[in-house]
Amino acid sequence: MNLYHFASPSTFYHLAGKLIPWFAWGAGILTLWGLYIGFFQAPTDFQQSEAYRIIFIHVPAAWMSMFIYLVMAFWGAIGLAFNTRLSFMMARALAPTGAMFTFVALWTGAWWGKPMWGAWWVWDARLTSELILLFLYVGIIALWAAIDDIKRGDRAGSLLTLIGAINVPIIYFSVKWWNTLHQGASVSLTKAPSMAAIMLQGMLVMAFAAWFYTIAVALVRVRRIILERERHTDWAKAILAED
Amino acid sequence: MEWASWSDFWKMGGYGLYVWGSYGVTAACVLIEVILLRRSAGDTRRRLKRMQQWEEE
Numbered sequence: 285m286n287l288y289h290f291a292s293p294s295t296f297y298h299l300a301g302k303l304i305p306w307f308a309w310g311a312g313i314l315t316l317w318g319l320y321i322g323f324f325q326a327p328t329d330f331q332q333s334e335a336y337r338i339i340f341i342h343v344p345a346a347w348m349s350m351f352i353y354l355v356m357a358f359w360g361a362i363g364l365a366f367n368t369r370l371s372f373m374m375a376r377a378l379a380p381t382g383a384m385f386t387f388v389a390l391w392t393g394a395w396w397g398k399p400m401w402g403a404w405w406v407w408d409a410r411l412t413s414e415l416i417l418l419f420l421y422v423g424i425i426a427l428w429a430a431i432d433d434i435k436r437g438d439r440a441g442s443l444l445t446l447i448g449a450i451n452v453p454i455i456y457f458s459v460k461w462w463n464t465l466h467q468g469a470s471v472s473l474t475k476a477p478s479m480a481a482i483m484l485q486g487m488l489v490m491a492f493a494a495w496f497y498t499i500a501v502a503l504v505r506v507r508r509i510i511l512e513r514e515r516h517t518d519w520a521k522a523i524l525a526e527d
Numbered sequence: 528m529e530w531a532s533w534s535d536f537w538k539m540g541g542y543g544l545y546v547w548g549s550y551g552v553t554a555a556c557v558l559i560e561v562i563l564l565r566r567s568a569g570d571t572r573r574r575l576k577r578m579q580q581w582e583e584e
Contacts (some may be wrong), residue, residue: 328529334540338549345553380537391548399545444549497557504564508571515575516582524576 291370293510294519300503307500314493321486337398339483343470346389349417349497350452352382356424357371357449360442372438373513375445375451376428377505381498390414401465408467409458413451420448434513 322340329336355373363371394404405411424441431437454461459468470479471487506509514520530536539546 324529333542334529335542335545337539337546341549341553381560384560388553388556391552395545395549395552399542496547501560501564508568512571512575515579521579524572525581 291368293370293373293514294517296370297507297510297514297519297523298474298508303465304500304503306345306498307503309356311493311496314489316498318486318490318493322370327480335396335399336417336483338392340486342389342392342396343487344494345385345392346414347491348494349382349386349414350455352378352385353417353420353445353448353452356382357445359432360445363438364442364446369513370510371381372442373506373509374502375442376438376499376509377502379421379425380505381427381501383425384419385494385498386414386418390418406465408464409462410455410464410468413455413458416451417455420444420451421437424448427517436490 318340322337326337326340328334341493356378359371359375359378362368365377390411397406398404424444427444428437428441431440458464459466471484511520511523515524537543537547
């Protein structure tokens with residue numbers, strides 16, 4: 285099997301169409317499972333009582349906000365380096381969902397901060413850098429929307445994505461580098477997680493749910509972008525003529 | 528199980544506003560994204576068909 289085969293927009297269009305229902309159903313089932321763990325299996329926290337249950341969306345959303353950005357930067361870099369059409373389309377398809385998760389991370393953070401810190405918002409390094417991430421997403425989407433020429437837009441948007449990628453390690457390490465009100469990482473690759481196993485399990489299931497959701501939504505979007513850009517080709521004409 | 532009753536569940540130990548404020552808005556964001564995506568499905572096809580027709584003329 286040749287991997288380049290799937291890099292052709294027409295093949296990928298059909299492959300994506302087959303994958304979407306699996307990821308959509310997977311996201312739904314994982315969400316129900318994650319919520320069940322989060323609300324009915326995870327115990328009350330001895331310090332934060334029930335308020336900590338916001339963690340089951342806050343942390344997965346924050347992870348996704350950074351990860352989607354890195355994936356966009358990856359596709360942007362591939363597109364700029366090899367001029368592959370599909371990579372730019374993937375970057376464009378991911379951006380709105382990345383922005384949505386960034387907003388959710390900030391929103392749930394505010395509603396967690398209020399009862400725990402006594403403030404909806406503080407200008408601490410973690411919160412500020414995450415807010416900058418939201419501005420980056422919005423800026424990139426606006427840039428794409430503003431440039432009519434597809435190729436120029438692709439390149440400009442990807443360049444901005446790559447420059448902004450410096451912000452992601454800043455978000456991630458902000459709690460180490462600066463003295464922040466935001467707590468440090470509860471889960472890291474280097475040490476054992478500082479939370480109960482069942483809480484961690486709930487968080488991971490919700491993170492997988494967010495992944496499946498993102499893939500499903502991004503595939504729906506990328507199919508439309510493919511169809512739009514390939515509308516002059518015979519296969520796209522055939523699809524558009526179907527209904 | 529942590530909850531003695533449903534009202535206990537909705538109260539979330541006194542943090543109900545914050546917990547449901549977080550979950551509610553997250554659910555709304557996801558729903559809005561899905562609804563917008565579904566709504567625009569037909570629009571995209573119609574728009575592309577129109578573009579095709581113009582370009583062929």
